Amino acid sequence: MFFASDNWAGAHPAITEHLAREAAGYASAYGTSDLDQRIEAEFNTIFEREVAVFFVATGTAANSLALASVSRAGGVTFCHSDAHVNANEGGAPEYLANASRLYPVEGPDGKMDVGALHTAVSRFDVPSVHHGRPMAITMTQATEAGTVYSLDEISAISAIAQSKSLPLHMDGARFANALVALDATPAEMTWKRGVDILSFGATKNGCWCAEAIVFFKPEMAEEMPYIRKRSAQLFSKTRFISAQLDAYFKDGLWMDMARHANAMSDRLRAGLKGSNKARLAWNTSGNEVFAILDKQAAKAAQDKGAKFYDWLPPRETPDMVGKDETLIRLVTSFATTVEEVDRFLDVL
Amino acid sequence: MFFASDNWAGAHPAITEHLAREAAGYASAYGTSDLDQRIEAEFNTIFEREVAVFFVATGTAANSLALASVSRAGGVTFCHSDAHVNANEGGAPEYLANASRLYPVEGPDGKMDVGALHTAVSRFDVPSVHHGRPMAITMTQATEAGTVYSLDEISAISAIAQSKSLPLHMDGARFANALVALDATPAEMTWKRGVDILSFGATKNGCWCAEAIVFFKPEMAEEMPYIRKRSAQLFSKTRFISAQLDAYFKDGLWMDMARHANAMSDRLRAGLKGSNKARLAWNTSGNEVFAILDKQAAKAAQDKGAKFYDWLPPRETPDMVGKDETLIRLVTSFATTVEEVDRFLDVL
Amino acid sequence: MFFASDNWAGAHPAITEHLAREAAGYASAYGTSDLDQRIEAEFNTIFEREVAVFFVATGTAANSLALASVSRAGGVTFCHSDAHVNANEGGAPEYLANASRLYPVEGPDGKMDVGALHTAVSRFDVPSVHHGRPMAITMTQATEAGTVYSLDEISAISAIAQSKSLPLHMDGARFANALVALDATPAEMTWKRGVDILSFGATKNGCWCAEAIVFFKPEMAEEMPYIRKRSAQLFSKTRFISAQLDAYFKDGLWMDMARHANAMSDRLRAGLKGSNKARLAWNTSGNEVFAILDKQAAKAAQDKGAKFYDWLPPRETPDMVGKDETLIRLVTSFATTVEEVDRFLDVL
Amino acid sequence: MFFASDNWAGAHPAITEHLAREAAGYASAYGTSDLDQRIEAEFNTIFEREVAVFFVATGTAANSLALASVSRAGGVTFCHSDAHVNANEGGAPEYLANASRLYPVEGPDGKMDVGALHTAVSRFDVPSVHHGRPMAITMTQATEAGTVYSLDEISAISAIAQSKSLPLHMDGARFANALVALDATPAEMTWKRGVDILSFGATKNGCWCAEAIVFFKPEMAEEMPYIRKRSAQLFSKTRFISAQLDAYFKDGLWMDMARHANAMSDRLRAGLKGSNKARLAWNTSGNEVFAILDKQAAKAAQDKGAKFYDWLPPRETPDMVGKDETLIRLVTSFATTVEEVDRFLDVL
Incomplete structure (x- = not known):
C-alpha cells in the first residue's frame, strides 16, 4: 500500500536489465556516444519533429535550466502558485536562472486561470525597468493537483504566450501520465499546441534517473550546453541515461x-x-x-x-x-x- | 585500446547487477530509505569517524557545492591553475557558490607549490573589502597531471589552511587511485592530514554515476541540504546511487x-x-x-x-x-x- | 503642480550648500573620514542605541543588501505583494541576495494582513528542502499605498517574526514621512517595536542621494562590508553622503x-x-x-x-x-x- | 601632503556650485530629465559618435555592469592580474555578471603582455563546455601601475579581441589622466582603436560621484537598462550626476x-x-x-x-x-x- 509518491518505486526490470547489458565496453562520454546519439534521434521520432535534447539529473534541474535558457535581466516567469517550480524546488529555478523571478498566478484545480494569467502578464505591458519584464510562462502537465490541462486549455495559455512573445515551458515530470489521461500524442500535447520547451520526466514513470529538456525550436537551445555545464548537470557516463531511455521507449x-x-x-x-x-x-x-x-x-x-x-x-x-x-x-x-x-x- | 578517459568505461558488472537487484519494491525517496541510511553509515566505517555525506550528480557538482558550503561574500578559493575546478568545470564552482572566486596558484606536476600557495594566501592578510578574503583551499588528489600529493605534502598544505583558519577541500574524482598510489587508508589521506571536505568520486572508478560530498566535521554541513536542493542536485530515487555504492564497497x-x-x-x-x-x-x-x-x-x-x-x-x-x-x-x-x-x- | 514623485524635487538648499562647504580639503575615503564617523555616531543618537550604518547608492540597494545580509540557501522573504521590493525593484532583491525568493502576502491598503502573513510563514513550519525556509519578513513604512502601519501593527508583525525566529526588515524609503504621520520617534517606530534592519531613505526627502542600511543589532552586520563591496555599492568619496546627512539632521x-x-x-x-x-x-x-x-x-x-x-x-x-x-x-x-x-x- | 589616493580630494568648487544651482525646481527622475538628456548628448560630442551612456554609482559598478552586458554562461574575461576588476573589486565583477569568470594575464608595468594575452585567449580556441568560452577582454587605462597603454598597444590588444570576436572593455577610472598622458582625444583612445565599452570615471578627477558606462555601439547596450536596475544602480535623482558632469565638461x-x-x-x-x-x-x-x-x-x-x-x-x-x-x-x-x-x- 505505497501511495506516498511515484518516486518510491524503483526502476522497471526491463530498464535495469538493459542498463546491465549496456554496461560493458567503451563509449565516448558527455553525450557523444552512438547510443546517446541514437536516443536523441529517438526523441525526434517521438515528437515528430527535430528537437534538441539535454539530459539532466533531476526534474528540478530540467525546469530550472529550461528557465535559464530564456532568462534575462529583470525577467519574470509566470506559473501557478502551486507549481513545482514555485512550491517545491527549494529556490533552484531562481538560483540556476540568474536570479530571475517567478510570478505566482492562481487558478482552481492546480491550473492557472487563463484570465488571471492574462491580467498578470499584462501588468508588464508598459515597459519598465522597475517592474521587470516577462520572460516565460511555465505550466505543469499533469499539474501538482493531479489534474490535466486539456489540449484546448494548453492552447489558451499558449495564445497568451504568443500574444506577448513569450516562450511557453511545460513541466512534464508526469508527462506520460498526462498523455494517457488525454489520449494525445507527445506532439499534440506540446508543440502542436504552442509549447516551446519541455521538461521530459521519466524518473517517476519507471526509470532510475532520466530527465531531459526538450527544445522544439532547436535554435533556442544554443546556450544550453554551457548553461548545463555551468550548473554541474552534465553527466560523464551519459549512456547510463540513454540506456534507461532506450528500454523506456522500446515497444511503448x-x-x-x-x-x-x-x-x-x-x-x-x-x-x-x-x-x-x-x-x-x-x-x-x-x-x-x-x-x-x-x-x-x-x-x-x-x-x-x-x-x-x-x-x-x-x-x-x-x-x-x-x-x-x-x-x-x-x-x-x-x-x-x-x-x-x-x-x-x-x-x- | 581505449585510453581517452576513465569515463569511457561503463559500470562494473557487480554494480549493475546489484542495481538490478535493488530495483524492485518501494523505498522512501530523497535519501531517507534504509539502504541510503546504511550506505551513509558505511562512509563512517570507511573513514573511521562520523561524517556527513551528500550524494550529487557529478564531480563538478561535488566540488562546486563543497565550495558553496563555505562560501561568503568576497570569498576567494585557492587552487592549482590546472585544477579541474579552475580549468574544466565551465564556471560551475563560481556559479553554484554565490559567484565566489578561484585564485590560481602555480606549481610543478599539477601540484600547488607550497611557497606559492603561502604567498598567495598571505596577500589577503590585511583585511580589505577591496581584495576580498580567503574562504578555502582546494587540492586535487590525484591531480589533473596524474600525480599524487604525498601524505606530507597534504600536511604542508593543510598547515597553511589551518594557519589561516581556512577549510581544506580535496577533489577526489580519482580518490581510490590516489589511495592505491600512496598505499594509504581513506582516513590517512584525508582528515588525519587536515582535509575538511572531500569530493568522493566513484563514477570514474567503475560506477555509473556516484559522487558524494563528505564532510569530516558534520557541523560544517548544516546548510548543505538546502544548498544541494537549490542547485537541483537532490535525486529522488537516491537508492540508485546507494545501490551502486553498496556493490562498490562490498569486499573491497x-x-x-x-x-x-x-x-x-x-x-x-x-x-x-x-x-x-x-x-x-x-x-x-x-x-x-x-x-x-x-x-x-x-x-x-x-x-x-x-x-x-x-x-x-x-x-x-x-x-x-x-x-x-x-x-x-x-x-x-x-x-x-x-x-x-x-x-x-x-x-x- | 509637480506631484509625479518626491524624487522629481532636487535637494534642499541647506544640503547643497553644506555639500559645497565640505568639498574642500582632503578626507580619507570609503567611509573612514572624521565626517563619516561623526555621521555614523549621529545615527546612534537618532535611534537611541548603538547601530551599524552602511551607506549605499539607492533605496533598492538598501533593501537588497539588507536581505543579502540575512540570506541563506532556500531562503524566502515575506512581503506585501505591492511592496517596492516585489513590484518595483527589477529583480534586485533576488539578484543581490544570492537568488533568495520573495513571497508575496496580500492585505488591504498596502499593508500585509497579519493573519495572511501568519498563514504564509506557517506553511514552512515543517522543515523541507523542497519548500525552502523563511529567512526574513520585510515591511514598507510608509507603504507603497501611502498608508502607514500603526505602532501596534508593527508589533503584530514583529510578533510573528519573533515567534518564527525571523529578522524583521523595514523599507523606510519614506521613513521621515511615516514618523511624522505617527508622531513617533525613530526608536519607537523601529527597534522598540521589533524591527531589526532598516532601509533609511533620505533621497526622497530632500537629499540628492543618501540611503543607508541601519542594523539595530550591529552583530548582524558582520558580513555587510563584504556584501556591500561585492555589490559595487561602496562609494569612495563617502563624505558626499555624510555631508548631505549632516545638513539633513542639523536642527531637525x-x-x-x-x-x-x-x-x-x-x-x-x-x-x-x-x-x-x-x-x-x-x-x-x-x-x-x-x-x-x-x-x-x-x-x-x-x-x-x-x-x-x-x-x-x-x-x-x-x-x-x-x-x-x-x-x-x-x-x-x-x-x-x-x-x-x-x-x-x-x-x- | 596628501598622496594616499585621488579619492581623498573632495569635489572641484565649480562642480559643487553647479550642483547647487541645479538643485532648485523639478525634473523628471531616472535619467529622463532635460539635463540628463543634454549630458548624454554631450557624450556624443566628446566621443565624436553616437554612444549609449549609463550612469552608475561607482567605478566598480561601471566595470561590473559592462561585463554583465556581455556575459554568457561559461564566460571568461581576460584582464591583467593586477587589474582593478581582478584585485580590488571584492568579487563584484563576478557577482554582478552572472558569476562569469576573470582570467588573469601577466605582463610588465601593469599592462597585459600581448603574447601572453594571445596565448591565454587561444587556449579556448577549441570549443569546450568544460573550459568555458571567452566573453571579453578588459584593459585598464591608465593602469593600476600608473602606466598608460600607447595607442598602438591598445590596437594590439583590440586586434586580438577582434580576431576572436570578443568585445573590448576599457576601465577608465583615470581616463582623463590617460588622455593627457597620451595627448590623445577621447575618440582616438577608445573606439578608433577598437574599444567597445568604456567605464568613464570622473569621480577620481574632481567629481563627487560620477561614473558612466559608455557603449560605442549602442546596440550592444540593449539589456543594460534592466541589468542596471537589477543591480540597484539606477539613481532616482539622476540630475545630481548630470549636473556634476555638466560642470565637469564645461570649458574643458x-x-x-x-x-x-x-x-x-x-x-x-x-x-x-x-x-x-x-x-x-x-x-x-x-x-x-x-x-x-x-x-x-x-x-x-x-x-x-x-x-x-x-x-x-x-x-x-x-x-x-x-x-x-x-x-x-x-x-x-x-x-x-x-x-x-x-x-x-x-x-x-
Missing part, C-alpha cells in the same frame, strides 16, 4: 507503465467514490488522487501499513472547515498492484 | 578496481620508458599517463584504433619546443585489459 | 521637510474630499495621495501643467468598475508649495 | 584638472629622480607615482604628515630584495598643490 514500455499507473488511480478514484470514510477532494485524471479522510480513518490506514502523505504545505478545501479531516495525496506508479489498491480501499 | 571492489587501473598505467609507463617513439612527459603514479609522442606515431596509433586525447588546453614541455611532437594523456580504468595496453605499446 | 531639517511634505498632502486630501471631479481612493497619511479622477478631468489637469502618474501597474478599485475613471498617485515633497496644491485643486 | 574643466594632476605627478617624478632616499619603482605617466623608499625615510615622512600607502597587496621589485625598503604609491589630483609636492620632496 513508457506508455504501458503510465497507462497502468493511471488505471490504478482510476481504481482508487472509483473505490473512494463509494467510500463513506473518504471522498475525493476534487477530480483528477492522471496518477494522483487527492482525498479527504477523517483523521481517524487516515491514522488507522497508516497503522495498517498504508503509506501516504498529507498534501504539503497543508491546506483545506471549503467543505473541510470545522471538521476533523485531512487532505491526503495518493500516487500510483508502474509498480502499483491491484492488490495494493484494493487492500487500501478495504482498510479505509 | 572499489580498491580492487583502482588497483587494477593503476597497474595498467604502471604497465603503460614501463612500456613507454622502453619506447623510442614516445617518452613519459613526467612521472605519474595513479591511473593517468602523460606521454610525448612524435605526431606521426600518434597519428599512426590512432589510425590503428587507439583512442586518446591531446592534453587540453594544449601545452608543451620545454623539451618539446621546436619538435613535431604532441603531449597526450592516457587513462586506464577497471575495464582496461593487459591486451589493450600491450597492443597499444605494439602499435607505437 | 529632515523632520521639518517631512512635516511640510505631509502637510501638503493633507491639503490635497482635504481639497479632494470637497471635489466633485475627484475622490480619494483610500485614506493615506503620509506624503502620498491616491485619487480617482474621471479621465477627462485628469487629462484636463495634465493639459494645464499638472504632473502625476497613474498608479502602475494599473489597477482599479471596486467602485471604479465600469466607469471612465483613472486611479492616480500624487506625491508631495519638501519642495511642494501651497500654491501648487491650490492651483491643482483649482484646475480639477 | 575635466582636462584641465587631469592636466594639473599629471603635472603634479611629473613634479614628483622629477623630484624623486634627484632624491637619495627614494627612487622611482618604474616609469609612470599619469597621476600616479610608484616609489621605493627606505623604510625609515617613509616613516619619517609619514610622521611629518605625508599621507600615502604601500602598494597593496604588498610586493617588491627585484632590486628591493634583501633591503629594508618599501614600495609606495603616490597619487595626485586636481587638488594637489605645488607646495604639497615640494614639501613632500623636502621631508624625504
Whole structure:
C-alpha cells in the first residue's frame, strides 16, 4: 500500500536489465556516444519533429535550466502558485536562472486561470525597468493537483504566450501520465499546441534517473550546453541515461507503465467514490488522487501499513472547515498492484 | 585500446547487477530509505569517524557545492591553475557558490607549490573589502597531471589552511587511485592530514554515476541540504546511487578496481620508458599517463584504433619546443585489459 | 503642480550648500573620514542605541543588501505583494541576495494582513528542502499605498517574526514621512517595536542621494562590508553622503521637510474630499495621495501643467468598475508649495 | 601632503556650485530629465559618435555592469592580474555578471603582455563546455601601475579581441589622466582603436560621484537598462550626476584638472629622480607615482604628515630584495598643490 509518491518505486526490470547489458565496453562520454546519439534521434521520432535534447539529473534541474535558457535581466516567469517550480524546488529555478523571478498566478484545480494569467502578464505591458519584464510562462502537465490541462486549455495559455512573445515551458515530470489521461500524442500535447520547451520526466514513470529538456525550436537551445555545464548537470557516463531511455521507449514500455499507473488511480478514484470514510477532494485524471479522510480513518490506514502523505504545505478545501479531516495525496506508479489498491480501499 | 578517459568505461558488472537487484519494491525517496541510511553509515566505517555525506550528480557538482558550503561574500578559493575546478568545470564552482572566486596558484606536476600557495594566501592578510578574503583551499588528489600529493605534502598544505583558519577541500574524482598510489587508508589521506571536505568520486572508478560530498566535521554541513536542493542536485530515487555504492564497497571492489587501473598505467609507463617513439612527459603514479609522442606515431596509433586525447588546453614541455611532437594523456580504468595496453605499446 | 514623485524635487538648499562647504580639503575615503564617523555616531543618537550604518547608492540597494545580509540557501522573504521590493525593484532583491525568493502576502491598503502573513510563514513550519525556509519578513513604512502601519501593527508583525525566529526588515524609503504621520520617534517606530534592519531613505526627502542600511543589532552586520563591496555599492568619496546627512539632521531639517511634505498632502486630501471631479481612493497619511479622477478631468489637469502618474501597474478599485475613471498617485515633497496644491485643486 | 589616493580630494568648487544651482525646481527622475538628456548628448560630442551612456554609482559598478552586458554562461574575461576588476573589486565583477569568470594575464608595468594575452585567449580556441568560452577582454587605462597603454598597444590588444570576436572593455577610472598622458582625444583612445565599452570615471578627477558606462555601439547596450536596475544602480535623482558632469565638461574643466594632476605627478617624478632616499619603482605617466623608499625615510615622512600607502597587496621589485625598503604609491589630483609636492620632496 505505497501511495506516498511515484518516486518510491524503483526502476522497471526491463530498464535495469538493459542498463546491465549496456554496461560493458567503451563509449565516448558527455553525450557523444552512438547510443546517446541514437536516443536523441529517438526523441525526434517521438515528437515528430527535430528537437534538441539535454539530459539532466533531476526534474528540478530540467525546469530550472529550461528557465535559464530564456532568462534575462529583470525577467519574470509566470506559473501557478502551486507549481513545482514555485512550491517545491527549494529556490533552484531562481538560483540556476540568474536570479530571475517567478510570478505566482492562481487558478482552481492546480491550473492557472487563463484570465488571471492574462491580467498578470499584462501588468508588464508598459515597459519598465522597475517592474521587470516577462520572460516565460511555465505550466505543469499533469499539474501538482493531479489534474490535466486539456489540449484546448494548453492552447489558451499558449495564445497568451504568443500574444506577448513569450516562450511557453511545460513541466512534464508526469508527462506520460498526462498523455494517457488525454489520449494525445507527445506532439499534440506540446508543440502542436504552442509549447516551446519541455521538461521530459521519466524518473517517476519507471526509470532510475532520466530527465531531459526538450527544445522544439532547436535554435533556442544554443546556450544550453554551457548553461548545463555551468550548473554541474552534465553527466560523464551519459549512456547510463540513454540506456534507461532506450528500454523506456522500446515497444511503448513508457506508455504501458503510465497507462497502468493511471488505471490504478482510476481504481482508487472509483473505490473512494463509494467510500463513506473518504471522498475525493476534487477530480483528477492522471496518477494522483487527492482525498479527504477523517483523521481517524487516515491514522488507522497508516497503522495498517498504508503509506501516504498529507498534501504539503497543508491546506483545506471549503467543505473541510470545522471538521476533523485531512487532505491526503495518493500516487500510483508502474509498480502499483491491484492488490495494493484494493487492500487500501478495504482498510479505509 | 581505449585510453581517452576513465569515463569511457561503463559500470562494473557487480554494480549493475546489484542495481538490478535493488530495483524492485518501494523505498522512501530523497535519501531517507534504509539502504541510503546504511550506505551513509558505511562512509563512517570507511573513514573511521562520523561524517556527513551528500550524494550529487557529478564531480563538478561535488566540488562546486563543497565550495558553496563555505562560501561568503568576497570569498576567494585557492587552487592549482590546472585544477579541474579552475580549468574544466565551465564556471560551475563560481556559479553554484554565490559567484565566489578561484585564485590560481602555480606549481610543478599539477601540484600547488607550497611557497606559492603561502604567498598567495598571505596577500589577503590585511583585511580589505577591496581584495576580498580567503574562504578555502582546494587540492586535487590525484591531480589533473596524474600525480599524487604525498601524505606530507597534504600536511604542508593543510598547515597553511589551518594557519589561516581556512577549510581544506580535496577533489577526489580519482580518490581510490590516489589511495592505491600512496598505499594509504581513506582516513590517512584525508582528515588525519587536515582535509575538511572531500569530493568522493566513484563514477570514474567503475560506477555509473556516484559522487558524494563528505564532510569530516558534520557541523560544517548544516546548510548543505538546502544548498544541494537549490542547485537541483537532490535525486529522488537516491537508492540508485546507494545501490551502486553498496556493490562498490562490498569486499573491497572499489580498491580492487583502482588497483587494477593503476597497474595498467604502471604497465603503460614501463612500456613507454622502453619506447623510442614516445617518452613519459613526467612521472605519474595513479591511473593517468602523460606521454610525448612524435605526431606521426600518434597519428599512426590512432589510425590503428587507439583512442586518446591531446592534453587540453594544449601545452608543451620545454623539451618539446621546436619538435613535431604532441603531449597526450592516457587513462586506464577497471575495464582496461593487459591486451589493450600491450597492443597499444605494439602499435607505437 | 509637480506631484509625479518626491524624487522629481532636487535637494534642499541647506544640503547643497553644506555639500559645497565640505568639498574642500582632503578626507580619507570609503567611509573612514572624521565626517563619516561623526555621521555614523549621529545615527546612534537618532535611534537611541548603538547601530551599524552602511551607506549605499539607492533605496533598492538598501533593501537588497539588507536581505543579502540575512540570506541563506532556500531562503524566502515575506512581503506585501505591492511592496517596492516585489513590484518595483527589477529583480534586485533576488539578484543581490544570492537568488533568495520573495513571497508575496496580500492585505488591504498596502499593508500585509497579519493573519495572511501568519498563514504564509506557517506553511514552512515543517522543515523541507523542497519548500525552502523563511529567512526574513520585510515591511514598507510608509507603504507603497501611502498608508502607514500603526505602532501596534508593527508589533503584530514583529510578533510573528519573533515567534518564527525571523529578522524583521523595514523599507523606510519614506521613513521621515511615516514618523511624522505617527508622531513617533525613530526608536519607537523601529527597534522598540521589533524591527531589526532598516532601509533609511533620505533621497526622497530632500537629499540628492543618501540611503543607508541601519542594523539595530550591529552583530548582524558582520558580513555587510563584504556584501556591500561585492555589490559595487561602496562609494569612495563617502563624505558626499555624510555631508548631505549632516545638513539633513542639523536642527531637525529632515523632520521639518517631512512635516511640510505631509502637510501638503493633507491639503490635497482635504481639497479632494470637497471635489466633485475627484475622490480619494483610500485614506493615506503620509506624503502620498491616491485619487480617482474621471479621465477627462485628469487629462484636463495634465493639459494645464499638472504632473502625476497613474498608479502602475494599473489597477482599479471596486467602485471604479465600469466607469471612465483613472486611479492616480500624487506625491508631495519638501519642495511642494501651497500654491501648487491650490492651483491643482483649482484646475480639477 | 596628501598622496594616499585621488579619492581623498573632495569635489572641484565649480562642480559643487553647479550642483547647487541645479538643485532648485523639478525634473523628471531616472535619467529622463532635460539635463540628463543634454549630458548624454554631450557624450556624443566628446566621443565624436553616437554612444549609449549609463550612469552608475561607482567605478566598480561601471566595470561590473559592462561585463554583465556581455556575459554568457561559461564566460571568461581576460584582464591583467593586477587589474582593478581582478584585485580590488571584492568579487563584484563576478557577482554582478552572472558569476562569469576573470582570467588573469601577466605582463610588465601593469599592462597585459600581448603574447601572453594571445596565448591565454587561444587556449579556448577549441570549443569546450568544460573550459568555458571567452566573453571579453578588459584593459585598464591608465593602469593600476600608473602606466598608460600607447595607442598602438591598445590596437594590439583590440586586434586580438577582434580576431576572436570578443568585445573590448576599457576601465577608465583615470581616463582623463590617460588622455593627457597620451595627448590623445577621447575618440582616438577608445573606439578608433577598437574599444567597445568604456567605464568613464570622473569621480577620481574632481567629481563627487560620477561614473558612466559608455557603449560605442549602442546596440550592444540593449539589456543594460534592466541589468542596471537589477543591480540597484539606477539613481532616482539622476540630475545630481548630470549636473556634476555638466560642470565637469564645461570649458574643458575635466582636462584641465587631469592636466594639473599629471603635472603634479611629473613634479614628483622629477623630484624623486634627484632624491637619495627614494627612487622611482618604474616609469609612470599619469597621476600616479610608484616609489621605493627606505623604510625609515617613509616613516619619517609619514610622521611629518605625508599621507600615502604601500602598494597593496604588498610586493617588491627585484632590486628591493634583501633591503629594508618599501614600495609606495603616490597619487595626485586636481587638488594637489605645488607646495604639497615640494614639501613632500623636502621631508624625504
